[in-house]
Amino acid sequence: MNAQPLADLSPDDLAALLDEKRAAYEDLKTRGLKLDLTRGKPSAEQLDLSDALLRLPSGTRDSSGTDVRNYGGLAGLTELRAMFAELLWVEPEQVVAGGNSSLSMMRDCLVDLMLFGGVDSERPWSQEETVRFVCPVPGYDRHFTLLESLGVEMLTVPMRKDGPDAEAVAALVADDPTIKGMWVVPTYANPTGATVSQEVAARLAAMPAAAPDFKIFWDNAYALHHLTEEEAKSADILSLAAAAGHPHRPIMFASTSKITFAGAGVAFLAASTDNVAWYLDHLGKGSIGPDKVNQLRHVEFFGSARGVRDHMVRHREIIAPKFAEVDRVLTERLGGLGVATWNNPQGGYFVNLDVLPGTASRVVELAGEAGVALTPAGSSFPLKQDPDDTNIRLAPTMPPLDEVTEAMEAVATCVVLAAAEKLAG
Numbered sequence: 001m002n003a004q005p006l007a008d009l010s011p012d013d014l015a016a017l018l019d020e021k022r023a024a025y026e027d028l029k030t031r032g033l034k035l036d037l038t039r040g041k042p043s044a045e046q047l048d049l050s051d052a053l054l055r056l057p058s059g060t061r062d063s064s065g066t067d068v069r070n071y072g073g074l075a076g077l078t079e080l081r082a083m084f085a086e087l088l089w090v091e092p093e094q095v096v097a098g099g100n101s102s103l104s105m106m107r108d109c110l111v112d113l114m115l116f117g118g119v120d121s122e123r124p125w126s127q128e129e130t131v132r133f134v135c136p137v138p139g140y141d142r143h144f145t146l147l148e149s150l151g152v153e154m155l156t157v158p159m160r161k162d163g164p165d166a167e168a169v170a171a172l173v174a175d176d177p178t179i180k181g182m183w184v185v186p187t188y189a190n191p192t193g194a195t196v197s198q199e200v201a202a203r204l205a206a207m208p209a210a211a212p213d214f215k216i217f218w219d220n221a222y223a224l225h226h227l228t229e230e231e232a233k234s235a236d237i238l239s240l241a242a243a244a245g246h247p248h249r250p251i252m253f254a255s256t257s258k259i260t261f262a263g264a265g266v267a268f269l270a271a272s273t274d275n276v277a278w279y280l281d282h283l284g285k286g287s288i289g290p291d292k293v294n295q296l297r298h299v300e301f302f303g304s305a306r307g308v309r310d311h312m313v314r315h316r317e318i319i320a321p322k323f324a325e326v327d328r329v330l331t332e333r334l335g336g337l338g339v340a341t342w343n344n345p346q347g348g349y350f351v352n353l354d355v356l357p358g359t360a361s362r363v364v365e366l367a368g369e370a371g372v373a374l375t376p377a378g379s380s381f382p383l384k385q386d387p388d389d390t391n392i393r394l395a396p397t398m399p400p401l402d403e404v405t406e407a408m409e410a411v412a413t414c415v416v417l418a419a420a421e422k423l424a425g
Contacts, residue, residue: 003336006416006423018424021417025366028410033371035407040190040349041398042258045318049311050260056297068292074280077295080266086305088220088254089236090270096279098290102255102267106217107146109251109269112282113180113215114150119274120248121213125180134172134182136164138352138380138391140190140219143183147382154382155179159189163196166203173209181215187234188222188348191380191393195347201235206244216241218252222348224312225258227320232347238270247272256298258349259311266290266298322396322404326351329405333412339419342394351394352380353411359418360389366414372407 009017060069063079075081076097085092098105114131117124125131131152135144136159147154157168164184173179184204186196204216216237223234237250248271256265269279302308327344330353334340342353355363360377367374375393378384394411396404 005336005338006419007338009423011424014420014424018417018420021413021420024413025370025417028370028413031371033406033410035371035399035403035410036373037395037399037407037411038373038375039398040258040395042262042315043318043398043400046258046315046397047261049314049318050301053260053264053297053301056300057293058300059296060293062292062296062299066292068296071288073289073292074284074287075276076266076290077292077299080295080299081268083299083302083305083308084254084268085270087224087308088252088268088270089234090238090252093273094238094270094276096269096276097295098267098269100255100257100263100265100267100291100294102219102221102253102257102269103142103146105253105267105269106143106219108283109217109279110146110150110152112279113213116282118213118215118248119272119278128178128180130178132176132179134164134169134179135382136183136189137382138191138393139183140185141375141379141384143217143219144382152180156382159192159194161192161194163189163194163200164204166200166207169204170207173207173211173214175210177210179209180211180213181217183217183219185219185221186223186237187220187232188225188345190221190348191350191352191391193343193345193348193350193352195232196235198235201237202240202244205237205240205246205249209249214246214249216250218250220252220254221258223254224308225349226312226316226347227323228316228346230346238272242272248275251275259308259315260298260301264294266295319397322399322401323351325401325404326394326396326408329408329412333409334415337416337419340415349395349397351396353392353394353415354390355392355415356419356422357388357390359415359422360386360392362418362421363392363411363414366418367411370410370414372410372414374411 081095082092085095114126135154137156158165241249252270255267339356364374364377378386
């Protein structure tokens with residue numbers, strides 16, 4: 001491969017390259033590919049790791065003797081809350097174990113804040129003239145869609161290797177009481193793979209905010225999803241915020257959706273005890289308790305926090321080779337061409353690919369026509385508007401390894417073709 005940057009090619013050489021890549025792309029389209037890298041789903045092999053859940057629980061009572069088949073227990077099983085409190089570096093009384101979706105818990109919290117306000121609110125958020133959230137970008141598309149559905153305006157700040165640009169966030173929230181909160185995916189962020197440093201977390205926890213009820217929605221979805229033996233540890237945002245005099249600022253979310261069964265796991269909320277009481281008070285108006293049978297089977301399946309960690313090592317053995325293959329193909333096909341950069345994440349579920357500005361939409365279009373489905377360009381930005389049209393999120397976990405190779409070879413062809421088209425004018 002010619003590793004000379006495409007931007008340095010002469011007009012004739014660029015035209016020749018464009019012809020070559022167009023021919024390669026036409027050949028690609030004849031292969032009848034049907035590959036999907038759109039969403040971060042566990043593979044069937046990963047789901048198989050948890051099939052013992054289908055034969056559990058072995059009994060009907062938890063450690064306190066409560067019959068899990070009956071109503072009650074709004075906060076979830078005590079032993080499961082204690083297990084995940086250890087994993088999330090919080091206290092058991094700060095944890096709620098719920099249903100199968102942490103996203104539902106996030107929505108519940110936002111809706112309750114809009115309708116009723118929080119423990120530190122002057123009024124319900126819906127009574128404010130404007131409600132804004134700070135959104136680090138690139139970020140998680142479902143966070144943005146949720147805010148959009150509730151009419152919340154979104155302000156972006158850059159997501160860096162050590163987390164959100166904390167000084168940019170602090171400058172925004174210091175004097176603007178309409179900014180009521182922010183999103184953070186603190187460990188192996190979606191899609192950049194960044195992990196929030198202790199220093200950034202401390203700054204976010206302590207920064208002055210004009211809104212007295214400013215909230216940090218701390219979505220720790222990938223806290224345990226390591227791709228290497230060197231495991232990142234999430235910052236203890238609850239303790240940092242309490243020490244800074246803002247105990248009610250963070251609300252943490254997590255789940256077993258990518259640990260056991262994606263559609264039948266357990267979600268968790270962790271916060272100050274006052275926030276937990278606030279959440280349960282509103283939850284209790286519409287629920288008489290979560291699926292405790294499912295919670296008990298998870299308790300039996302894992303046995304302990306150590307059991308969860310050991311289980312995640314088996315996940316790593318399945319998916320780490322896929323991420324390595326993404327990096328290998330991109331390095332071999334795109335390295336030195338000056339048309340793309342990407343990360344080699346240490347955890348999480350995504351690879352963040354930045355292509356030549358102005359070509360991301362074209363790359364996704366070309367890939368789709370060749371039978372490789374990618375997440376729509378712009379999805380990692382509010383309202384799906386990437387101002388530079390440069391970002392593409394790759395999700396390599398679900399396909400078998402050979403399909404990851406095929407898909408990345410196709411993506412590389414599309415990246416170079418789109419770049420050559422752009423540079424040729």
